Amino acid sequence: MISCWEFVNQPEEGEDPEEATPAIPEITITDLASFSPEPGILAGEPDNLGVAGLPTNFTTDADVHTQAGELFGFPIQVRFTPATYTFLYGDGESRASDTAGTSWDDLKQAQFTPTDTSHSYAERGTYDASVDVSYTAEIDLGVGWFPIDGQLTITGATQEIRIYEAHTALVARTCDEQPTAPGC
Numbered sequence: 127m128i129s130c131w132e133f134v135n136q137p138e139e140g141e142d143p144e145e146a147t148p149a150i151p152e153i154t155i156t157d158l159a160s161f162s163p164e165p166g167i168l169a170g171e172p173d174n175l176g177v178a179g180l181p182t183n184f185t186t187d188a189d190v191h192t193q194a195g196e197l198f199g200f201p202i203q204v205r206f207t208p209a210t211y212t213f214l215y216g217d218g219e220s221r222a223s224d225t226a227g228t229s230w231d232d233l234k235q236a237q238f239t240p241t242d243t244s245h246s247y248a249e250r251g252t253y254d255a256s257v258d259v260s261y262t263a264e265i266d267l268g269v270g271w272f273p274i275d276g277q278l279t280i281t282g283a284t285q286e287i288r289i290y291e292a293h294t295a296l297v298a299r300t301c302d303e304q305p306t307a308p309g310c
Contacts, residue, residue, distance in 0.1 A: 163263075164206075166188030169285070180292075182244060184227050186227060201268070208261055213243055216254045256281070
């Protein structure tokens, strides 16, 4: 398509070719913000619940995706690739990661074991956690992908995480053996 446009818009005899062919303006990462990369949706394991003092595992679904549209009058495709995930746990703590997190099942780990994106809350309560995703971008004007310098950070929506307390006690017998024991 671009080569057809260039052929139709050939400079006339005596005309300066630089003046006859309009150039695509330099594209910056902020020009691509209007293509609105998708925010990451945060999930806490298990089921957005946790236990004070034990790890709650966090993951996000943010992934590589492509948006199509028009920029400076030219059709364009923009491919956004997550570069950094910043997990904001809602208690003042955060962690930057180059991974979107992995579920305990996928890691073949038991629940409440630490992961690269897990967090242990000190106290019970309800916390508004979120994930901010910083994307790199590439553009395609119909002739292949070209990287754009910089990153575009998209703030994710908050997700309510409920943290409970758990109390355990060591006992000599099970509740079946001694039904009147504490906790039975």
